[in-house]
Amino acid sequence: MFGLHYRLERKAIGLVLAIIGVSSIGGLVEIAPLFTIHQTVEDAPNMRVYTPLEVAGRNIYIREGCYACHSQMIRTLRDEVERYGPYSLAVESKYDHPMLWGSKRTGPDIARLGGKYSDAWHVAHLINPRDVVKESIMPGYPWLARTSLASEDLGLHLKALRRVGVPYTDEMIEHASNDAYGQSAPDSSAAEGVTKRYGEATNVRAFDGNAGRLTEMDALVAYLQILGRLTDAATKPVASAEK
Amino acid sequence: MEVDHQTLVWFSKSFGLFYLIGLSLAVVAYAFWPSNKSSFDQAAGSILREEDKPWR
Amino acid sequence: MIGQLTKNERQNALAILIAMAVGGLVMTIGGRNSLLGVHGGLVLMIAVVGIFAMTATLKLPDPAEDRLNAYYDDPTKVGIIISMVWAVAGLFVGDWIAWLLVFPDLTFDAAWASFGRLRPVHTSGVIFGFGGNALIATSFYVVQRTCRARLPDQVTPWFVLFGYNLFCVIAATGYLMGVTQSKEYAEPEWYADLWLVVVWVVYFLLYLRTLSRRKEPHIYVANWYYMAFILVVAVLHIVNNLAVPVSFGSEKAYSAFSGVQDAMTQWWYGHNAVAFFLTAGFLGMLYYYLPVRAGRPIYSYRMSIISFWGITFFYMWAGSHHLHYTALPQWVQTLGMTFSVMLLVPSWASAGNALMTLNGAWDKVRDDATLRFMFVAAVFYGLSTFEGSFMAIRAVNSLSHYTDWTVGHVHAGALGWVAMITFGAIYASVPWLWKQDRMYSAKLVEVHFWLAVAGTLIYVFAMWNSGIIQGLMWRTYNDSGTLAYSFIESLVAMRPYYIARAIGGLLFLLGALVGCYNIWMTIRMAPRESAKADRPEPGAAGAPVLQPGE
Numbered sequence: 001m002f003g004l005h006y007r008l009e010r011k012a013i014g015l016v017l018a019i020i021g022v023s024s025i026g027g028l029v030e031i032a033p034l035f036t037i038h039q040t041v042e043d044a045p046n047m048r049v050y051t052p053l054e055v056a057g058r059n060i061y062i063r064e065g066c067y068a069c070h071s072q073m074i075r076t077l078r079d080e081v082e083r084y085g086p087y088s089l090a091v092e093s094k095y096d097h098p099m100l101w102g103s104k105r106t107g108p109d110i111a112r113l114g115g116k117y118s119d120a121w122h123v124a125h126l127i128n129p130r131d132v133v134k135e136s137i138m139p140g141y142p143w144l145a146r147t148s149l150a151s152e153d154l155g156l157h158l159k160a161l162r163r164v165g166v167p168y169t170d171e172m173i174e175h176a177s178n179d180a181y182g183q184s185a186p187d188s189s190a191a192e193g194v195t196k197r198y199g200e201a202t203n204v205r206a207f208d209g210n211a212g213r214l215t216e217m218d219a220l221v222a223y224l225q226i227l228g229r230l231t232d233a234a235t236k237p238v239a240s241a242e243k
Numbered sequence: 244m245e246v247d248h249q250t251l252v253w254f255s256k257s258f259g260l261f262y263l264i265g266l267s268l269a270v271v272a273y274a275f276w277p278s279n280k281s282s283f284d285q286a287a288g289s290i291l292r293e294e295d296k297p298w299r
Numbered sequence: 300m301i302g303q304l305t306k307n308e309r310q311n312a313l314a315i316l317i318a319m320a321v322g323g324l325v326m327t328i329g330g331r332n333s334l335l336g337v338h339g340g341l342v343l344m345i346a347v348v349g350i351f352a353m354t355a356t357l358k359l360p361d362p363a364e365d366r367l368n369a370y371y372d373d374p375t376k377v378g379i380i381i382s383m384v385w386a387v388a389g390l391f392v393g394d395w396i397a398w399l400l401v402f403p404d405l406t407f408d409a410a411w412a413s414f415g416r417l418r419p420v421h422t423s424g425v426i427f428g429f430g431g432n433a434l435i436a437t438s439f440y441v442v443q444r445t446c447r448a449r450l451p452d453q454v455t456p457w458f459v460l461f462g463y464n465l466f467c468v469i470a471a472t473g474y475l476m477g478v479t480q481s482k483e484y485a486e487p488e489w490y491a492d493l494w495l496v497v498v499w500v501v502y503f504l505l506y507l508r509t510l511s512r513r514k515e516p517h518i519y520v521a522n523w524y525y526m527a528f529i530l531v532v533a534v535l536h537i538v539n540n541l542a543v544p545v546s547f548g549s550e551k552a553y554s555a556f557s558g559v560q561d562a563m564t565q566w567w568y569g570h571n572a573v574a575f576f577l578t579a580g581f582l583g584m585l586y587y588y589l590p591v592r593a594g595r596p597i598y599s600y601r602m603s604i605i606s607f608w609g610i611t612f613f614y615m616w617a618g619s620h621h622l623h624y625t626a627l628p629q630w631v632q633t634l635g636m637t638f639s640v641m642l643l644v645p646s647w648a649s650a651g652n653a654l655m656t657l658n659g660a661w662d663k664v665r666d667d668a669t670l671r672f673m674f675v676a677a678v679f680y681g682l683s684t685f686e687g688s689f690m691a692i693r694a695v696n697s698l699s700h701y702t703d704w705t706v707g708h709v710h711a712g713a714l715g716w717v718a719m720i721t722f723g724a725i726y727a728s729v730p731w732l733w734k735q736d737r738m739y740s741a742k743l744v745e746v747h748f749w750l751a752v753a754g755t756l757i758y759v760f761a762m763w764n765s766g767i768i769q770g771l772m773w774r775t776y777n778d779s780g781t782l783a784y785s786f787i788e789s790l791v792a793m794r795p796y797y798i799a800r801a802i803g804g805l806l807f808l809l810g811a812l813v814g815c816y817n818i819w820m821t822i823r824m825a826p827r828e829s830a831k832a833d834r835p836e837p838g839a840a841g842a843p844v845l846q847p848g849e
Contacts, residue, residue, distance in 0.1 A: 012510045015518065016530060019611060022266065023531045023575075026615030026638070027538075027567045029258060030631050033251040034560045037628065059551065063477035065415025071701055075624035079774040082782055090626035093558035098482055101562050101625065105701040106400070108786040130403075135791050137403040139413040153545065160545045160553045256630055259616065259638075270608040274601040282517040283604075287596040289519060290445060290587060296368050298447040298514050 037090070044091045047231035049166055050223075051198050052154040052176040053183040057223025059157075060216055061100070064141065071102030072111040072227065085112035086234040095166050095230070107138060112228035119207050122221045145208055145217040151180040172197050184218040185211045300373050301356045303366060308454045313353045315458060320346035326490070334476050335490065335550040338469050345465065370443040374456040376732050378436025379725055381464060382429055383815050386718075389424025390808040392417055397801035401794065411475040419474045419486045425713065426484065426576065428467050433721045434580040435460055435502070438525045440728060441587045442506060445522055446513035455505045462498035466491055478550050482565050484572050485539050489552040492540040499533050520603045524583030527611055531575040539568035559626055567618040574614035577712065581720050582610075582649055588724040589653055589673045593663060598655035602648050609645025613638050620691035623700060632693065639691030643684060650681030668744040672723030675752060679715025683708060698774070703793070704766025707759050714755040714807055722751065722814060729821050739820035743813055750810030757803030765796035 050058060061067070074080050076087045088111050093099050102109075117125075121132060126144060129136035154176040162168045172179070175193055182190030186204045188211070195202055207221040228234070273279065304312065323346050326339025396417045399405055406412040439456055443449060450456055470487040473479065479486040487495075506529060510518060542552035556564050590597050597603055619627060619635030654677055657664055664674050686708050690699050699705060726744055730737055738744055772789040776782060 008513060008516060009511045011516060012507055012518065015523065015526060016507070019523075019527050019530050020534065022608060022611045023527070023615050024534060025262065026259070026612070027571075027618070029255045030616060030619060030634060031560070031563050031567060033248060033255055034563055034628075034631070036248040036251055037559065062479060062481040063416075064410075064413065065418055065474075065479065065481075067481050067483075068415050068418045073625050075697070075700075077624055077697055077774075079776075079782060083773070083786070088626050090559040093562075093626070095557060097557045097561070098480065098554035098565070099556075099558050099561040100481065101622075103483060103621065103701070104705065107790075109701075133787060135787050137400055137790065139399070139403055139406050139415070140408075141410075141413070142408060143410055153549070156545045156549070157551070157553075160543045163543045164553050164555050165557065252628075252630060255634070259634065263612070266608065266612055270605055274604045282515075283600040285515070286517045286519050287590075287600040289515070290521075290591055291594065291596060294447060296447075297370060297443070297449040297512075 044089075044231040044233040047091065047094075047233070048199050048202075049095055049168060049172075050226070050230070051183055051194060051202060052151070052158060052172075052180040053149075053219050053222045054226050055157055055161070056149055056151065056154060056180060056216075057219035057221070058100075060144070060220045061223060067100045067102045069102075069104060069106035069138070071105050071109045073101035074109055074111050080109070084109045085228070089234050091233055092228070092231060095161075097161060097164050097166070107136075110224070110227055114225050114227040114229040119205060119221055119225065120209065122224055123208050123217060126217065126220065141220075143216075144220060145215055147216045149180070149214045149216050149219050151177045151214060153177075154180055169197075180219075181214050183222060184208070184214055187211065300377075301353070302359055303362050303371075303373060304453050305361050306357070306359075308452065309353060309357055309359075311454050312457070313350065313357070315454070316346050316349040316353060320350060322346075329548045330550065331548070333549045333551075334473070334478050335548060337476065338473065338478075338490070338550070341469070341472065342465070367449060369449075370440075371450045371453060371456065372440065372443075372732050374450075374460050375436045375440045375728070378432050378439070378460050379729065379732070379818075381460075382432035382436060382721070383725070383811070383818060385424055385428025385432060385467070386811045387808070387815060389421055389429050390804070390811055392424055393421040394801060394804040394808050396421055397797065397804050400797045401801060410477065416474055416477065419479060420471050422484060423467065423470050423474070423486065425718075426572075427470065428464075430577065430581075430717055430721065431463060431467070432460075433725065434525075434528065434576075434584070435463060437584050437588075437724050437728070438506070438528075438580075440732075441521050441583065442509050442525065445519035445587065446509060448509055448512035448514075450505070451508040451512060455501060459498060459502045459505060462494070462501070466495045466498060469494070473550075480540075480542065480552065480554065482539060482554070482568070484569055485536070485565075488550050489540070489542050489544050490550070492536065492542075496533070496537060499529070499536070503529050503533065519587075520597075520600065520607065521583045521586040523604075523607050524579045524586065527607070528575050528580035528583065531571065531579070531611075535568045535571050535575070539564055562622055562625070563619060563627060563631065566621040567615070570618035570621060571614055573712070574610065574617075577717050578614075579610060581717055584724050585649075585653055585673065585677070585720055588720075588727050589670075589677070590656060592667070592670050592673065592723070592727050593657055593660045595656055595660055598652050598658070602652045606645040606648040606652070609648070610642075613642040613645060617642055617691065620696065621700075623693050623696040636691050636693055640688050643688040646684035646688075647681055650677050650684070653677035653680075668741065668748040669723055669726040669738075671748055672719050672726065672751075675748075676716050676719035676723060679711060679719065679755070683712040683716060686711065698770040699766060702766040702769040702773075703762045703796070704770065707762025707766055710762065711755070711759045714751070714758060718807075719751065719755075722747065725814075725818070729818050733822050733824075734826045735821055735824055739817050739824055743817040747810040747813045747817070750806050750813065754803045754805070754807030754810060757806065758800050759803075761796040761799035761803060765793045765800075768792055768796075 074084045074087045081087055123145065125132045127142045128140040129138040155173050158168045158173045158176050178190050179194045179197065182188055182194045183204050184207055185191060186206065191204050194204055203222060203225055208215055208217040320343055323339050323343030327336050327343055330336035330339055396414050399414050410416065439450065469491045473487060473491065478488050480488055506526065510522065541555040543555065544552040554561055586597060586603060616638035617635055619631045620639045623632050657674055664670050689695055690708060726738060769789050772784045772792065775784060
């Protein structure tokens with residue numbers, strides 16, 4: 001009885017090992033070289049990290065499932081480059097945990113949305129898209145303007161991001177909540193630290209038009225306005241499309 | 244230890260082909276091995292037999 | 300049903316429920332400032348209800364010893380019912396969001412009702428809720444019959460089934476509250492993912508333990524496919540979901556990978572979830588239910604083995620075809636494309652094998668809607684794998700990617716192949732499981748079949764049209780060399796197709812509702828006379844019981 005059992009077990013375990021072996025190799029072969037890719041891809045030394053407010057905005061983008069209808073990846077095709085701007089480079093999403101390249105364009109690509117429209121346009125569009133684009137089928141997000149942003153634990157978020165490889169400094173982590181407030185309140189004392197830590201070019205504005213209160217609308221608009229603008233690597237050498 | 248990117252890419256580009264050929268040969272050999280025929284036939288028919296309970 | 304459990308098993312179940320309650324309590328307290336706490340409360344509540352139910356039955360006597368002479372089918376029965384409930388829920392949400400694209404203001408000014416939050420409820424609801432439960436339920440059924448062995452105990456299968464559904468419920472409720480990590484088809488956050496790993500390991504061990512109780516050395520090929528489904532999904536799930544939580548009191552975690560590595564990892568997962576969840580598992584279903592229902596052995600057993608290894612091997616390379624012309628290195632794109640095209644060989648071998656099995660039983664296909672469900676599934680499997688290989692070609696993909704064509708392709712597979720084979724398997728097993736000669740109404744199976752076929756065809760044709768029109772409009776230039784259409788013009792052109800798609804989905808949903816009614820009425824029918832004989836399938840009464848190898 002034991003002999004029979006043993007033989008049967010061995011067969012089942014053999015099948016298990018064979019399945020794991022045969023199936024895992026393809027993925028390993030394709031993914032492993034991507035982790036040494038930094039040896040060949042040009043770096044973008046001037047690339048900055050997302051500010052705490054932009055991180056919060058990115059999380060709202062994820063929470064509301066915006067990626068289901070908007071891609072953030074301009075392919076190397078002539079019509080895409082002409083419609084959306086220079087094609088996306090690998091380095092541009094190196095701080096994106098997770099990446100939001102998307103897979104479907106029910107709405108347009110927004111990899112280079114930053115700076116294309118005014119803050120006021122974004123706020124109006126998010127509250128009711130059909131107020132600014134009559135034919136739009138995007139849902140409205142009016143509650144974003146009514147909801148205060150939970151910013152107390154943004155330091156922990158930056159810390160977690162540092163653990164997976166984003167170069168946040170101790171100072172950035174320590175002042176995260178304050179910087180989130182400061183970025184949307186240009187006249188406050190907190191605003192100064194934001195440009196000090198994240199660069200002069202950082203957008204410091206009352207994104208939702210109201211500097212007094214930090215809302216989810218502030219965060220999301222701040223994120224949308226930085227899309228494609230963390231580095232100018234894509235625009236510097238004039239990107240020529242592949243056809 | 245830093246593996247050279249070039250080496251990894253070279254391996255990735257060439258390895259799949261040989262692996263594919265080797266695996267296909269092994270699988271076809273297994274499927275057509277004469278002594279396996281009876282157990283395959285047995286297995287194919289086994290699910291159609293009228294049995295309604297565990298064997299023990 | 301709990302009476303079937305031995306005293307010992309009831310105590311074990313109680314211990315598990317208590318552990319679960321403690322876990323829920325820890326989550327509630329640790330996550331009191333976040334949405335994690337809400338899920339902790341949910342877990343705690345479910346565990347407490349379970350504890351009360353279990354305690355009430357602790358005093359019951361042990362069940363009769365002769366239970367070991369029959370297969371343990373209670374988990375399969377419950378699994379099939381849960382699967383149908385998820386089917387209706389998932390299809391309803393899917394059709395609802397299809398209408399949202401036509402009438403975008405139907406969101407009641409509520410966050411949970413917007414497209415972005417409901418879409419993963421639909422995808423997870425149908426893939427994991429409907430498909431996953433059907434796979435678990437049928438795998439229990441199939442592994443017992445093909446091994447002629449009873450499940451090794453009566454607690455583990457329930458743990459797998461209910462544990463898996465707890466995962467599904469946490470996932471779906473999480474999306475509504477905005478808990479998602481945005482990885483397509485792997486949206487649940489870290490704690491749900493960890494829980495699924497536990498459930499999945501137990502599932503794997505249960506399967507292995509049942510296999511080791513078989514008598515014949517050869518393992519029937521359907522089990523190979525189910526095993527590949529269980530194993531590879533575990534590998535994919537663990538790697539793709541590696542993440543660092545913000546804190547142990549927060550529902551939010553950050554993916555370990557970023558940018559191009561994350562893209563490749565996600566589509567390696569995404570495409571192989573299609574391969575091993577939506578293909579391998581359901582092929583396991585096909586290789587059991589189709590031959591049994593048709594009363595003929597599989598056309599070529601050898602072919603089923605060769606295509607098994609082909610699918611196991613090829614699919615893993617194919618994920619990168621989701622990233623053509625992106626920032627992913629071109630050699631990876633080319634590898635993905637090549638293997639995707641070669642994937643057609645094992646895929647068509649499987650579809651052909653299924654169709655050749657039916658060759659000679661066409662009269663049954665004509666008369667029996669259940670078998671016709673399986674036949675149509677095999678046809679759609681062949682069609683959508685061809686379409687998939689075609690769309691993986693770079694030049695084709697440059698047009699189809701980002702458009703509704705992809706959505707149409709997915710639904711040709713999901714509605715035409717996955718749902719059809721599942722409905723076929725469910726209609727076949729329900730009478731066997733509940734000891735009936737037949738379904739309550741063969742007419743209603745027929746009605747369901749035609750609703751499903753019509754719904755699928757309308758859906759797929761609408762999306763083909765809209766996808767190709769969309770892709771062409773985006774790349775059309777006018778005489779002066781500038782883009783001819785604005786994005787919004789392409790969106791306006793989609794509207795009629797979005798309406799057609801939503802109608803197709805509605806038909807499919809109606810079909811599933813008809814199916815639910817039919818299954819419910821079958822369960823409520825008086826069991827047939829020979830019920831005590833415990834025959835899993837209708838056959839000549841009193842036929843001699845053969846014991847092979849004895």
